[in-house]
Amino acid sequence: MPLFGLATALPGDRITIGAADRSAQLGARLDDRTLVERAQEGNQSAFEELVHRYDRDVLRLALNLTRRPEDARDVYQEAFLKAYKNLPRFRFECSFYTWLYRIVTNVCLDHLRRRKSRPEDQAPESADEGDVPQDFFEKQREMNASSDPERAAIGKQIGIQISAAMGQLSARERIIFEMKHFQGLKLRAIGDMLGTTEETVKNSLFRATRKLRIQLGGLL
C-alpha cells in the first residue's frame, strides 16, 4: 500500500540547486565514487560537491533531532569535518551516502546523549499549542476532502502530541524514527548507517511506534 510523502533517498539520485551550479562548472554531473576518488586525491571542489549534494538532508536531520539551530549547526560542522578528515580512509565498502550518514548519526547520538545528561541544556521537547505552525491546520484541511473542522482539530492535537511523544523516545529510537518517517529511508539502509542489522532497527521502530501510539492515546 503506498504511503504518503515518503521519498526514496538513494545515493546520487538527487541534485540540489547549489549543486547544479557546480555541476555545470564541472561540465557534467559526476557520480559519488568519482567525486570521492577526486576528493581523496586532494581535490577540494570534489569534496565541496559531495557536501552540497547531501548537506541539506544532514541539516534537516540535525534540526529535527536537536530542535535547536545552534546545535544543528554544531552537528553539521562536526560531521562534515569528520568526514573530511577520514575521507582518505574510506574504502568504498558501502556507498558514500551510507558512510556519511553513519558519521552524522554517530555525531547526533553523541549530541543527544550529552544533552540528556545536562538537563539544564535540553531543548523544549514539547511544543506549546501556540507554537504549532499555523499552516498545519491548513494542511489538514487540504488533505481531508471533507474539510471537517472537528477532524482538523483532532489532527492539530495529534501534531502537538506527536512532537511531545517524540521527546519521550530514546536517542537511538528517535534517530531511527526520524530517518524512517522524515528522511524516507528504508530500514535496511538505516541498519547499514547505524552499523546494525535490519532486525534490530525493526525492533527499535516497533518500540518507538508503540510508545508513540500510547502517548497519543485515543486521538488516533
Added chain:
Amino acid sequence: MKPLENDKLAKSAQANASALEVNCESAERLLIYYACDEAKPEERAAVEQHVCECANCAAMLAVELRLQQMLATMPQTADELDLAGELLAQCRSELAEALDDSRDRTALGLQSQGFLARCFAWCRMEMVMHPAMGAAFFVLMGLAVGRVMPNASNGTQQAGLIPTSTVYASPRISDQQLQNMNVSGIYLVPDGTAGGQSVELHLRAMQPIVITGGPDDEDVKRVLSFVMTNNQSDSDVRMDSVDVLRSSTNDAEVRRVLCATSLHDANASVRLRALEALHGFEQDDTVRDTLLDALMHDSNPGVRIEAVSELRATVESGKATADPRIARVLRDLSEHDSNNYIRLQAAAAVRNLAPQQ
C-alpha cells in the same frame, strides 16, 4: 476501511497464501511494519488475510495507517527553523572556512614536518571542531603565561641579559602631607594573585588619603617608616607597620628603620616585634649593634631575651665570633643581668664562644 479495499486485500492474501500464521498478539508488530511498508511479502500476505477475518486488528491497522498519514503530513521542525535556507547557507559558509583552514595547513606542509607540527595541526583541527574547548584552552594558556612571565622576566634581568632602567614615579604623598598626617588604619587586601596581598593605608589628614600598594611600594614604605621612626599613631598601627615592613627586610633602609624602632619605640611589644623582624640579618653591623644595645639598655626583659637568643644563635652558628664586643656584653650579662633566664642564656653563649676563640 472501504469494502473495495477489503476485497482487494482478501484476493491478495489468497494469492500469497503462505505458511505464516498470524494471531492477534503477533499481529501488533506486523501491523506496524505493514503500515510503514517494511513488511516482507509473506508477512504482508498474512496480515492482509488476518485483518479480513479480525475486526479488531483491522481497526488497529486503520489506526496505524492514520498515524503514518499524520506523520507524513506533519510539518517538520527543520521546516520551521530554516524555512528560508539561511541556516544552511550559514553552515556552508562556516564549513568552507574550516575547510580553508585545513587546506592552508596542508599547503604549508605541516603534516610532513614532524611530530610537533602534527601535534599543532591536530590541536587546530580539534579547536575548529570544538570551539568551546578551544576558548577554554586559550583562557588557561593566558592564565598560565600570566603567572610564569613575571618570574621569567625577573630571572632574565637578574642574569643581566637585558639592560634595565629603573624609573621612579614621583611620590604620591608630599613631605608636608607626611608631617601632618596620621595613619588611622592599615588593611591587607587580596590583590587577585594566589596568596598575594596588597596594603591599604588610611591616612588622617586635612583631606583623608588612602594609599594602596604592595609592601614594596615606595609610598607605603615611606609612610610606614615615618610612622615607626616618629612614634606616630597608636601602638597597634606601629605593630602593623612592623608586620608589613618585615617582608622588605632585604632593603637596608627598612632594616635601619626596624633597628631604630627596636631601640626607641615607646611600646615594648613593638620593640620586640621589630627585633624579631630582624632575625637572619645578624651579620649586618647595624643589626648586631642593635641587638647588643637592646641587651644592655632595654628595660623590658622580653626584649632582652629576644636579643640574647638571637646573639646566642649567632654565636653557635659561628657567624659573628670576630666581634669582641659580643663576648664582652655576653660575659657582663651572665654576671649582672637582673633576669635569671638571660644570665643563663648569656653564660651558655659565652661557653660556646670560648672554644671558638
